[in-house]
Amino acid sequence: MSKPHLRLADVHRHYGEGDRTVRVLEAANLTVESGEMVALVAPSGAGKSTLLHLCGLLESPQSGEIEIVGQPTSKLSDRGRTQLRRSTVGYVYQFHHLLPEFTALENVVMPQLIVGKSDKESAGRAMELLGLLGVGHRATHRPAELSGGEQQRIAIARAAANHPRVILADEPTGNLDPETSDVVFGALKDLIRNEGAAALIATHNYDLARRADRIVTIRGGLVVAHEL
Numbered sequence: 001m002s003k004p005h006l007r008l009a010d011v012h013r014h015y016g017e018g019d020r021t022v023r024v025l026e027a028a029n030l031t032v033e034s035g036e037m038v039a040l041v042a043p044s045g046a047g048k049s050t051l052l053h054l055c056g057l058l059e060s061p062q063s064g065e066i067e068i069v070g071q072p073t074s075k076l077s078d079r080g081r082t083q084l085r086r087s088t089v090g091y092v093y094q095f096h097h098l099l100p101e102f103t104a105l106e107n108v109v110m111p112q113l114i115v116g117k118s119d120k121e122s123a124g125r126a127m128e129l130l131g132l133l134g135v136g137h138r139a140t141h142r143p144a145e146l147s148g149g150e151q152q153r154i155a156i157a158r159a160a161a162n163h164p165r166v167i168l169a170d171e172p173t174g175n176l177d178p179e180t181s182d183v184v185f186g187a188l189k190d191l192i193r194n195e196g197a198a199a200l201i202a203t204h205n206y207d208l209a210r211r212a213d214r215i216v217t218i219r220g221g222l223v224v225a226h227e228l
């Protein structure tokens with residue numbers, strides 16, 4: 001059997017000390033397979049951002065292990081974590097965070113140049129992704145010249161540029177109207193399937209969460225299956 005793309009084993013994460021300790025995760029476990037889309041639905045303050053940051057190697061747990069494609073990360077140096085993150089994790093935020101002075105194409109090319117790909121290869125991949133997400137005709141536009149849904153699809157293309165094994169999204173459609181949310185979520189789902197990435201998507205939108213392969217929540221410091 002191939003290794004799960006994303007695995008959390010007995011992860012503990014708390015903030016603060018003594019009386020002020022906030023225990024977010026206590027011995028939390030989660031496995032996401034290649035091509036699987038898992039929705040994360042939990043009340044405000046339950047720890048969604050914390051969980052996504054841990055999976056994206058942006059934060060470290062106090063104990064436990066996070067594995068990306070079978071590679072344990074707890075003993076990596078900061079540099080090792082950054083390298084692994086850049087080559088294996090794609091992150092989509094609620095607000096697109098595209099670079100305003102660059103075109104859609106350039107925004108998707110940039111992360112590829114950072115990992116050492118050639119201009120030609122990067123541009124080819126960027127055009128492929130923009131096409132897949134239905135925004136190929138907007139390649140030369142700057143973010144300010146794009147609709148919210150187009151901006152978010154370009155942010156998804158950017159996150160997918162380096163063929164990430166893990167895609168993490170924090171309210172990726174939180175800023176969009178219902179119809180556009182539907183289109184963007186569908187595009188994200190197709191991309192995850194096509195790329196065979198493991199995805200964890202935090203959302204407050206129950207209709208969208210139901211379109212994921214399964215839904216999880218955070219309860220009592222654990223990541224548990226959730227019924228809507």
Ligand SMILES: Nc1ncnc2c1ncn2[C@@H]1O[C@H](COP(=O)(O)OP(=O)(O)OP(=O)(O)O)[C@@H](O)[C@H]1O
Pocket residue numbers: 015016022024042043044045046047048049050051
């Ligand atoms: N740097 C920090 N220092 C102290 N406490 C923190 C820190 N970051 C998060 N917390 C606490 O940990 C808990 C989980 O926070 P987190 O941001 O992960 O929640 P969330 O589910 O993403 O919330 P929301 O939906 O409101 O964004 C909260 O109680 C928060 O106050």
